[in-house]
Amino acid sequence: MIRTPVVLGLDFGGTKIAVAVGDLSGRRLGDTTLDSRAEAGAEAALGRGLTAARDLLADVAPDQQLAGVGVATLGIPYDDRVELAPTFPGWGELPFGRLVREAFPGIPVRLGTDVKAAAAAELRWGALAGCDPGIYLNLGTGLATAIVAAGTVISGAHGASGEIGYNLRSAADVWIGAEQRTILEHVVSGQALETTGSARLGRPVTAADVFTLARTQPDAAVLTDEFHRELAMHLVNLAIAVDPVRIVVGGGLVRSWDQIAPELRRALDAAVPFPPELAVARFPSDAPLVGALALGVEAAGADLGEEAFA
Known part of the structure; x- marks a missing residue:
């Protein structure tokens, strides 16, 4: 049986966490949004986002192959930290990239800042084209x-x-x-x-x-x-x-x-x-999530199709 590849996109913001599953053409198969709940702690917020991503994947693509994960976040992400994230207490101390990779072992992961991911989405399919x-x-x-x-x-x-x-x-x-x-x-x-x-x-x-x-x-x-x-x-x-x-x-x-x-x-x-x-912006509220999906497709080694957002 051939398992159709899909990608995950996650956007970690100061007030909300958005998750989407898409195919390799960029077509969105499902998405969900949850509150960041910064008061509960940075590690808890990251954990809730990763759990929501796995749950969404199981719900909308249970028999499909996860080929790549793209993650956008406030601040500048590295494997062992996040720089320049003062609006979310504790976020900077997270071993961000490492925790994401551990959540999806063996799956290619691409990280990016939320604003640059949003700009990339607008540049390719939106108001900056x-x-x-x-x-x-x-x-x-x-x-x-x-x-x-x-x-x-x-x-x-x-x-x-x-x-x-x-x-x-x-x-x-x-x-x-x-x-x-x-x-x-x-x-x-x-x-x-x-x-x-x-x-x-x-x-x-x-x-x-x-x-x-x-x-x-x-x-x-x-x-x-x-x-x-x-x-x-x-x-x-x-x-x-x-x-x-x-x-x-x-x-x-x-x-x-x-x-x-x-x-x-x-x-x-x-x-x-x-x-x-x-x-x-063409994607005024979810451009970072669109950009995160694009990062996921890049991680999977595929080219995101223009027709996905036509």
Whole structure:
């Protein structure tokens, strides 16, 4: 009996874990999503994600051969750790790659950052197709970008290209280490907006709540104005440096795109010598999962078909 090969894609984010099973053409056979539950610990979150992946595989492809596993994660993954993952306590100390490989012994595994996987998905099948260069901006629990040029996602010497969450916020930050200053991600991100909003509005709120409240409440509108101004400043500077054809935005905060887009558009038009196009990602909420599936197909040694996402 011939067992049809399939691949697994896993996306570990700050608030959710997404899993999908696909065939070698990229067609999705099934998927599931669960809360990250960071409060329960990083190792528990990783374990729950791996268990969900095995369960999904048994459910939608019980008699098929697992040919490859692709994993996208916040931060920069290595076999023995994850670098630059401050929004998820304990995630950086996980022997990430080793634990994933142990969960699927003998199966080829490919690891990648969530934002770069998302950018790769948008570059091949989405809103960055044909853009040289282009920028993918992720507005989620954290903040990061990915730069695409010459048909590829720029990785950087250490896999950290586009990690603008560590940007200096003013001249006063020069010569000061990240641990001694307030990095950009701690001010401009979904988690930052939730933390600041809850403190200044006097009750627990999510980032989405802050944007909703900003439509009618001046105190919340002040928060979103601060968010827009600082995000726009850094995005404008990046656009000046890269001169992109298009900036594509994904992540959970695009649910408030009608409020975010006009402010970014206004800033880009005012300051960038050649203002780029600005658009929502084709896969606004699950581009990292689509990218993880692509990593799984690459691990299996197959070429992902364009028709899968036509």
